[in-house]
Amino acid sequence: xxxxxxxxxxYKGAEGDALHDISLEILKGEFVFLVGASGSGKTTFLKxxxxxxxxxxxxxxxxxxxxxxxxxxxxPQLRRNLGCIFQDFRLLPSRTVAENVAFALEVIGRxxxxxxxxxxxxxxxxxxxxxxxxMPDELSGGEQQRVAIARxxxxxxxxxxxxxxxxxxxxxxxxxIMKLLDRINRTGTTVVMATHDVGIVDAMRRRVIELDHxxxxxxxxxxxxxxxxxxxxxxxxxxxxxSVLDEDLGPATxxxxxxxxxxxxx
Amino acid sequence: xxxxxxxxxxxTASNLWRNRVMGLAAVLTxxxxxxxxxxxxxxxxxxxxxxxQFGANTSLAIFVxxxxxxxxxxxxxxxxxxxxxxxxxxxxxxxxxYEQAKRVLASAPAAVSVLTPATTPTVFGGQxxxxxxxxxxxATFQGVPGVYMATSPVQSIHVLEQVTxxxxxxxxxxALLLLVSSLVLILNAIRMAIFARRREVSVMKLVGxxxxxxxxxxxxxxxxxxxxxxxxAVFVVLLANLGVGYLVHRYHVxxxxxxxxxxxxxxxxxxxxxxxxxxxxxxxxxxxxxRFLDV
Ligand SMILES: Nc1ncnc2c1ncn2[C@@H]1O[C@H](COP(=O)(O)OP(=O)(O)OP(=O)(O)O)[C@@H](O)[C@H]1O
Ligand SMILES: [Mg+2]
Numbered sequence: 140x141x142x143x144x145x146x147x148x149x150y151k152g153a154e155g156d157a158l159h160d161i162s163l164e165i166l167k168g169e170f171v172f173l174v175g176a177s178g179s180g181k182t183t184f185l186k187x188x189x190x191x192x193x194x195x196x197x198x199x200x201x202x203x204x205x206x207x208x209x210x211x212x213x214x215p216q217l218r219r220n221l222g223c224i225f226q227d228f229r230l231l232p233s234r235t236v237a238e239n240v241a242f243a244l245e246v247i248g249r250x251x252x253x254x255x256x257x258x259x260x261x262x263x264x265x266x267x268x269x270x271x272x273x274m275p276d277e278l279s280g281g282e283q284q285r286v287a288i289a290r291x292x293x294x295x296x297x298x299x300x301x302x303x304x305x306x307x308x309x310x311x312x313x314x315x316i317m318k319l320l321d322r323i324n325r326t327g328t329t330v331v332m333a334t335h336d337v338g339i340v341d342a343m344r345r346r347v348i349e350l351d352h353x354x355x356x357x358x359x360x361x362x363x364x365x366x367x368x369x370x371x372x373x374x375x376x377x378x379x380x381x382s383v384l385d386e387d388l389g390p391a392t393x394x395x396x397x398x399x400x401x402x403x404x405x
Numbered sequence: 406x407x408x409x410x411x412x413x414x415x416x417t418a419s420n421l422w423r424n425r426v427m428g429l430a431a432v433l434t435x436x437x438x439x440x441x442x443x444x445x446x447x448x449x450x451x452x453x454x455x456x457x458q459f460g461a462n463t464s465l466a467i468f469v470x471x472x473x474x475x476x477x478x479x480x481x482x483x484x485x486x487x488x489x490x491x492x493x494x495x496x497x498x499x500x501x502x503y504e505q506a507k508r509v510l511a512s513a514p515a516a517v518s519v520l521t522p523a524t525t526p527t528v529f530g531g532q533x534x535x536x537x538x539x540x541x542x543x544a545t546f547q548g549v550p551g552v553y554m555a556t557s558p559v560q561s562i563h564v565l566e567q568v569t570x571x572x573x574x575x576x577x578x579x580a581l582l583l584l585v586s587s588l589v590l591i592l593n594a595i596r597m598a599i600f601a602r603r604r605e606v607s608v609m610k611l612v613g614x615x616x617x618x619x620x621x622x623x624x625x626x627x628x629x630x631x632x633x634x635x636x637x638a639v640f641v642v643l644l645a646n647l648g649v650g651y652l653v654h655r656y657h658v659x660x661x662x663x664x665x666x667x668x669x670x671x672x673x674x675x676x677x678x679x680x681x682x683x684x685x686x687x688x689x690x691x692x693x694x695x696r697f698l699d700v
Binding site: 189211212214215216217218219220223229231232242243245246247248290294 | 412604605607610611613614615616619
């Protein structure tokens with residue numbers, strides 16, 4: 140679904156590479172955490188996928204297409220296949236919940252009947268069926284992020300990109316968002332999520348890709364936030380998050396030692 | 406597609422309303438500027454009509470002083486016949502001249518009432534082979550004894566044309582300056598609309614709206630502003646034309662009669678006004694969209 144081949148990216152005026160010689164592949168239906176210190180290149184990684192930035196070296200493939208080679212007018216088509224959510228939700232404050240979600244379909248020219256049906260469905264999915272007429276400022280942060288997820292998912296994208304989606308939320312609300320993303324992932328949607336949230340990463344035991352100063356330093360199936368298991372203890376209430384998620388994710392996600400399966404890098 | 410049209414209409418209308426103060430400034434400037442363009446075009450056409458109406462008339466009228474002697478009259482007549490630039494000559498005696506004066510001055514009965522056949526000067530009417538000679542010949546005959554006055558419409562037409570030329574250049578220069586300002590005002594109005602919509606625009610880009618889809622409402626906003634301005638100007642031009650027509654009718658200002666233009670000419674002028682308004686609106690918004698809408 141996503142393939143990076145020796146991708147490097149340096150911003151103008153910035154010293155050093157924001158991303159340096161990254162090669163990896165993410166398969167359809169995978170759930171991937173992107174971790175690393177602040178400034179390690181996580182957002183840059185997502186921006187390359189969205190074609191908000193273009194790699195200086197190497198190629199980025201999405202669904203088999205080298206998106207660096209995409210002509211300007213084909214970029215919208217790429218973005219229709221990618222849903223995207225952010226730490227700050229980015230809702231339109233003057234539109235209701237339903238209008239915010241419908242907007243995403245309206246501006247890509249979907250017919251009204253389709254919009255009505257899909258918006259209703261996706262709002263049920265995120266648990267906001269009853270609040271479709273509310274304004275964003277009448278919602279809690281968690282509910283706003285649900286609206287953002289509904290907007291990102293309403294067009295059934297192949298990939299959902301999330302840049303610190305729980306960054307502004309308390310742990311309990313974050314759990315709810317993670318359950319929702321997990322549900323979306325189970326429909327076959329690939330999810331790539333950049334995060335600093337130790338508890339979530341450790342509890343979910345999904346693939347973890349770690350960046351450090353733009354370099355890929357770890358790629359681990361069913362990984363944790365840090366190498367050291369004890370790192371979970373410094374996270375916010377990792378245990379409580381884990382316990383809630385455990386019931387949802389089944390017995391397989393006990394606190395087992397991380398499997399450090401380094402995946403093929405170069 | 407139907408939904409898109411509805412979306413564009415809604416977006417454009419809401420942008421226009423949100424931005425109404427800046428928009429009004431732009432619309433009014435377009436209106437003033439295009440009113441000037443329109444009236445100056447009307448003026449030019451009116452003068453052209455006047456010229457073509459009188460231009461064919463290359464006559465020279467020599468009024469004889471009523472107190473002139475018969476000898477002086479004969480001298481005038483022979484001078485005329487010896488002047489090769491005058492091709493054809495007619496003579497109106499007192500009676501005929503009085504009749505002509507009554508006709509020409511029909512709209513000013515007071516002036517006619519002071520005339521009698523005896524006090525009306527007799528007239529030699531000549532045709533000129535070349536209208537350019539009018540000024541020289543007028544001066545020559547002015548000096549001949551017994552001549553009261555020598556006149557030719559050719560000269561006044563010439564003056565009229567020159568005055569119109571200057572006036573038109575002035576009007577067009579002012580109109581162009583105003584058009585440039587209206588372009589800048591529209592550009593600025595659209596820039597502010599884009600700024601007010603930056604959240605929507607960033608979401609649209611994110612969910613994969615095409616560049617054209619994002620641009621169209623802003624372009625339409627500029628077009629509508631240009632067209633609103635030209636609508637006002639169309640009205641002003643129409644009023645100007647009707648006003649002249651009313652003056653001519655009401656006060657019998659026959660000299661202005663040819664400035665009342667046929668409907669066809671007015672229609673052409675109005676079309677030009679609308680077209681220029683549309684072009685200014687689209688040009689202003691295109692520049693704004695290219696510079697400030699980063700898609
Ligand atoms: N537009 C930009 N211009 C110049 N440098 C940039 C730009 N965006 C990011 N950078 C630099 O590139 C590097 C990677 O930034 P990036 O935003 O990808 O980090 P991040 O991992 O998302 O950080 P955080 O966890 O704080 O969000 C940083 O050193 C940053 O300063
Ligand atoms: Mg970031």
